[in-house]
Amino acid sequence: MVVLGRIIGPHGIRGQIKVTPFTEYINGLTEYSVWWLSKDEKNWQIVHPATFSIHDNLLIVTLAEYSDRTSVSELKGLLVAVPRSQLPLLSEDGKDGYYWTDLIGISVVNVQGETLGTVAGLFETGANDVLRVRLSRSGKEELIPFVDQVIRQVDLRSRQITVDWELGY
Known part of the structure; x- marks a missing residue:
């Protein structure tokens, strides 16, 4: 898994979350229809982002599996990742850039x-x-x-x- 962001807490009352992306572009995580969430990078939970918006350099996301503020409050601090196999390949010498x-x-x-x-x-x-x-x-x-x-x-x-x-x- 490649960690691409962190959930920093709930947003609003309808179950949205605020995500700090670790991607080059703030909307980089919107390209993935499945996210893996984890606190320890060992135990992963699969979620499906349903909607995205950008607010104050944060990604505001609704996950299909959650519908209220109380349930998404438990996600605060979790890492957001995708399998490395879903990322474009880069050369090992860094000439193509770096993730x-x-x-x-x-x-x-x-x-x-x-x-x-x-x-x-x-x-x-x-x-x-x-x-x-x-x-x-x-x-x-x-x-x-x-x-x-x-x-x-x-x-x-x-x-x-x-x-x-x-x-x-």
């Missing part, structure tokens, strides 16, 4: 060899993508632009991104 989900949790090191932290997430600004890096020392987040001038290497095999970046830029 954001593959970057989350990998180490970020600068060109001086200092470990900055790990990728907590990514988001799109319109001009470029941005890495959210959870700093090893403080636990705070640093935002690093995902642009060629800054990102020197993405090595998915060793789970490391090398950046031309110093803390506090």
Whole structure:
């Protein structure tokens, strides 16, 4: 399974949920007619998204299996995934790009060899993508632009991104 989002809670009274997508585009999850939900990435529950809308950079979704706020409240915090086999194939060397989900949790090191932290997430600004890096020392987040001038290497095999970046830029 490839985790593509997280349910952050109910929306309204008719059983809709708010989902933070981990996809490049906010509507990326709308392409899948079946989602797998899990708290621990071991036990999966299949659901069927019925309707989608976008509100404040969140995906608002109605699931066919749920019809009221009380029942969807139990879904808060669950991960949303699809089987990797449903995603288009990318080359292993990253020349075709990367799935954001593959970057989350990998180490970020600068060109001086200092470990900055790990990728907590990514988001799109319109001009470029941005890495959210959870700093090893403080636990705070640093935002690093995902642009060629800054990102020197993405090595998915060793789970490391090398950046031309110093803390506090």
